[in-house]
């Protein structure tokens with residue numbers, strides 16, 4: 001996904017835009033660009049790179065004007081090059097646009113616009129929006145009419161914002177986020193509130209298909225028929241101030257470190273948790289979906305529901321739901337897990353479920369997200385903004401919510417204080433983990449083993465290592481090692497074994513012995529050391545839920561410190577985006 005920011009007011013626009021882009025850079029960071037109305041002309045500067053580097057190298061601060069749009073890109077259509085960076089300006093120079101999402105019919109629109117004399121400079125789907133807007137500008141009904149006719153022609157999921165050389169600005173959305181910030185005589189349009197939260201805390205969540213126009217008359221929002229809509233102002237929560245990383249070197253480290261404190265707010269609305277627990281108990285079939293980290297939480301949920309509530313649920317990667325669409329059973333429940341509530345794969349899965357007569361219940365961090373708005377019931381994980389691209393605190397908060405749900409269905413009651421202590425204890429492994437990270441700097445392969453629900457944690461561990469360190473990391477149920485993967489082990493391989501106390505403990509030690517016999521290096525995550533481990537990362541003794549929730553923490557730290565050793569940016573891994581809003 002990309003980030004979009006637009007501003008019209010009395011301040012020097014480029015400063016507002018750069019600041020907003022810096023705060024939203026986690027959404028995409030292949031390239032950066034801004035366009036401002038400087039005098040009567042639209043000025044554009046853009047380039048591949050990070051916000052601060054591009055800003056310095058291109059002297060963005062030199063751009064004048066009190067209105068403009070800005071963008072950071074996560075490349076989908078067209079490589080991450082300077083030419084493909086946004087904003088894109090129409091052939092006649094009357095419009096500059098920034099876009100997030102995909103325009104499915106861009107190829108045919110481009111051919112048609114070219115035959116009308118419009119030219120294109122990039123390989124992106126986005127540029128057609130600029131030329132379409134320009135082609136529609138002379139309809140006699142101004143910017144609003146031009147945007148309405150443009151969106152009638154494009155297909156896909158998108159948000160775009162545009163500035164016009166008459167000084168006005170417009171923005172619209174279809175299945176991508178768009179938020180308007182309202183200040184004193186000034187307006188912001190943005191992909192998320194982080195874009196302007198420092199300047200304005202009154203916001204409007206724009207409905208799908210509505211068109212925002214900001215001009216000399218102020219702000220107007222119109223529906224698809226061009227009728228003015230009335231909108232509600234929402235106060236942005238103060239918690240957003242916590243996006244700043246204070247004294248931490250990276251957001252990722254800050255977010256890992258604050259886990260003992262944030263989990264207390266997960267699923268705080270007890271009635272929502274009870275309602276969801278009842279729905280799951282009474283459902284015919286339960287489908288649990290998510291992507292990335294949230295899928296790993298879905299797999300943990302499947303184990304918990306089976307073990308504690310005798311509910312047989314299927315955990316399905318969200319992007320696989322279209323494949324199963326025909327076999328989904330009416331009357332079932334889909335439990336959709338998503339930090340952002342904006343991942344396209346999850347939204348599509350939810351849409352398919354609703355069409356099949358299946359109620360969608362969601363576990364989300366963002367209460368105003370598309371997923372939350374489209375769900376029958378919502379449980380909030382309330383972990384505050386997660387800026388590091390790799391999910392950390394949201395995963396622990398999701399697990400806490402899941403334990404709360406099964407707690408209502410006969411599972412173990414959880415004690416948040418005990419969980420916080422277990423996480424704090426696990427964080428104490430930091431200095432030892434740093435040493436292990438030094439050793440992992442040059443390794444190529446890491447395997448992570450776990451049994452039962454701990455296999456879901458192992459998957460999350462491998463995902464963290466992949467995302468932050470770019471080391472090949474693979475998770476498997478401990479017992480599977482001997483059925484093939486053992487052939488891969490040699491003295492250069494590292495195997496992390498997640499080994500909680502209980503019935504699987506001895507089996508995991510036996511796995512460790514087999515691994516060491518092949519010369520590979522074993523890192524045990526355990527409450528006690530063992531001769532079977534080359535390295536031991538301690539987890540404090542605790543109850544079962546707290547242990548399961550805390551055992552990912554040292555691996556989050558390991559991924560973080562190994563990223564530093566390998567000189568990669570843990571907050572912004574290459575090629576990734578915080579939430580992927582395209583399919």
Ligand code: G6P
Nearest residue numbers: 291292293294338339340343391
């Ligand atoms: C992207 C991120 C992952 C995240 C996944 C699901 O792929 O890079 O870190 O786990 O999206 O995000 P969601 O917001 O739906 O939980």
